[in-house]
Amino acid sequence: MSAYGAATTSDVPRGVTSEDVADSGWKRPASCRPMQLPPERASAGEARHYVRDCLSALGRPDLIECAVLGVDELVANVCVHVGTPLVVAVEMAADSRVVIEVTDLSATPPVRRNAGDYELGGRGLTLLDACGHWGVSPASTSGSGKTVWFEPFSSLAS
Numbered sequence: 673m674s675a676y677g678a679a680t681t682s683d684v685p686r687g688v689t690s691e692d693v694a695d696s697g698w699k700r701p702a703s704c705r706p707m708q709l710p711p712e713r714a715s716a717g718e719a720r721h722y723v724r725d726c727l728s729a730l731g732r733p734d735l736i737e738c739a740v741l742g743v744d745e746l747v748a749n750v751c752v753h754v755g756t757p758l759v760v761a762v763e764m765a766a767d768s769r770v771v772i773e774v775t776d777l778s779a780t781p782p783v784r785r786n787a788g789d790y791e792l793g794g795r796g797l798t799l800l801d802a803c804g805h806w807g808v809s810p811a812s813t814s815g816s817g818k819t820v821w822f823e824p825f826s827s828l829a830s
Contacts (some may be wrong), residue, residue, distance in 0.1 A: 754780075
């Protein structure tokens with residue numbers, strides 16, 4: 673087990689195994705096994721450190737700024753709006769494309785809000801747009817949960 677409390681294969685709702693990753697051409701260093709986190713405020717900080725360390729291990733420090741902002745927002749969304757345990761994973765394709773995934777146990781997708789000028793929340797998905805390309809997919813074929821994934825930009829989009 674890593675310092676990040678890495679999830680075992682049975683803990684990962686999406687059911688990804690090391691064999692699946694190897695067969696798909698995706699790369700994940702041993703130190704970057706998926707990390708399971710509770711739906712608590714401190715989980716966002718743990719996820720930021722995990723993503724930063726994984727991107728360094730993958731030789732992609734150029735993505736850290738956007739990746740850290742994006743994972744922070746996704747983990748905060750799970751903690752505030754879903755309230756279930758979550759799993760964070762970082763993977764890199766053979767073409768050096770990096771995908772960060774946050775999986776939770778709710779099948780309900782994130783909802784974009786149009787926040788007013790003085791509202792404290794409601795800008796998360798707009799922030800995610802500035803950090804990278806993103807989308808949502810079912811976490812499993814049984815319909816229990818979802819994975820929000822994103823491919824971080826190397827700099828913030830304007």
